[in-house]
Amino acid sequence: MSELPSAEQIFASLPDALLLIDEDHHIGQVNPVAENFLQTSSKRLVGRKIGDFISFVDERLTNALEDCDANLAARNVPITIRDTHSAMVNFEIHAITSNEDWRLVSIAPLPVDGAAIGEREDQPHQFSIRAPDILGHEIKNPLAAIKGAAQLLNRGLSEDQKPLADMIQAEVKRITTLLDRMQSLSTNQPAQIEPVNIHSLVDEARKSIETAQNGAIKIREWFDPSLPDVLIDRDAMMQILINLLSNAVEATRGMDDPHIEVMTRYSFGAALQTKGSDQAIKLPVELIVKDNGPGVDPEIESEIFSPFVTTKNEGQGLGLALVRKLIGDMNGRIRHERDALTGHTQFMLFLPVAEKGQ
Template sequence: MLIIDENHQIAKVNPVAENFLGQSARHLIGAHVADQIQFQDERLAKALLNREANVAARRVPVIVKGQEGGLVNFDIHTIPSDQRWRIVSIAPLPADGPVIERRSSEQEQFSVRAPDILGHEIKNPLAAIKGAAQLLDRSLSDDQRPLTHMIKGEVERIANLLDRMQSLSTKQPAKVEPANVHSLIDRARKSIETAHNGDLKITDQFDPSLPEVLVDPDAMLQVLTNLLSNAVDATKKLDNRDIQVITRYSFGASLSVHGSDQIVRLPVEIIVRDNGPGVPPELEQDIFSPFVSTKRDGQGLGLALVRKLINDMNGRVRYKRASGAKNTQFILFLPVAERG
């Protein structure tokens, strides 16, 4: 993020821009912007030196101090309150970024999912907002800086929300492999317990005879962490909180593979159970839908992601209101790995 004046000289620069341009703010401030950044596209080169230009370009090559700087998303616009100043935003893209493959179909050369569009178009102005807050941070007094910290924190929160939304739209198949389910549960449990500095204990009832399951270990770890985190949140106001993880073998569950006669057996069950208040009855049918949450500050994406990840692994998840003191349980049904 750079702010340039009416003479196209750099007036402000944030730390990320210092890293990208390879120079400190002390050397960059006062320099002509065209001496630091060049574009092969003539339209962008002219926009950089046009005080009235408001331009946004995606995935364009940039040259930094005569060296190729890779592909970037580029935005330049005037500040409405004072048009003598302009904001330049440059977001470098990964060198191994996505490659768009054109389809042979004349009706549909390529497709972009709505969450991807939403994330792409919102993240760029978010980066500009965060960069502007970083610039302001340098010129504010100590009692004013909490406001810019709040801005940066909220920008990061929204960016994380967009990442989670985009993950719900991905269609890539899960990379499944044989895994010990108890090992994954232990990792998730230790992570949650460590975060609470020993003030939390998650108990277990394991069936030691369970075979290995066919899952994506990283995705499975995320599923378990999400469910345990929800159980912790649900019981945080209780003096006698009780969170359990139960594993067992069941012969009843199976899955019909769409488009074929294949039946996938799902005999391994993982139950995450807590004695919290449970899901309100009016939300039970929609608890796995995006943006449905029982938390006041929740986004309603955690359980939607759990369902997506489990479905991608040919498993299933179910919510059940348990009887007695145990009010809530989520049951995962998983396939068994074939023995070699």
């Protein structure tokens, strides 16, 4: 297996502008999206106060930015950048649970007339070597070697062994596609949506996870066979399913009787109201992933889709942030519920359907 990307590499690949600030509001680290958004290099940002670069019309947000204990999320708020131009953004502040001296500021620019705010035609884009580019260079080469080795092995395998080699090749292709997608995350590239049978995709993800666990765990499927195809990005949805199922495996590890289930059903009334449109997108297909593990810690429950929020000793706290981004790109939605009695957590995906003829 290839070496996992570091937290710093994934930090650099996330699509929102991210700034780590200390208790005195000084910037300690930024990702390339923040450099582009603030139109300033990291060398000039690090060590300066965040208030030197951004300010708010709403004084309450300014106060929260200067409050070391503040955690907040604000939607559709105006922001001034370097006293030169303004933008509408979603703005969040999160405490770093493992280090109280630092906080994470997340700024997601909202589009205006189809263009990303903060990008002006009269100014050239700054060039920076992003972590996804490094990942693409360092990981794609060994992936190609793995794929080639699997193809060679496939020639000498028995018929009952060939599906394993085929799975290796399929997973290499999926990871390569994911790397390509990560390299373009910061450009908000549209999802490649198409009609997909969600049940066949879940079955692929289940087989991949069970094979990776050497058959030590079985994932139950409860499908509504009458559901139509969904309109999704196939590779992105596979990544979402792999992430959620892997989390479920981790949550039930060491249990005497682990239960992981995937269910599909028709969801009445679920819809997405998109900005700038009077028509809501109906999301009638619901996919549920649940397990009988201990569930999400109540202390971080409200922040589990935010970057760097995790209770895992070796976790990066980035998986669910990427899941939320990928599902949003497909005009879908994700939410979670925690059973008050058992503490078990389930994740629900709400997906649009493909119209007949698509």
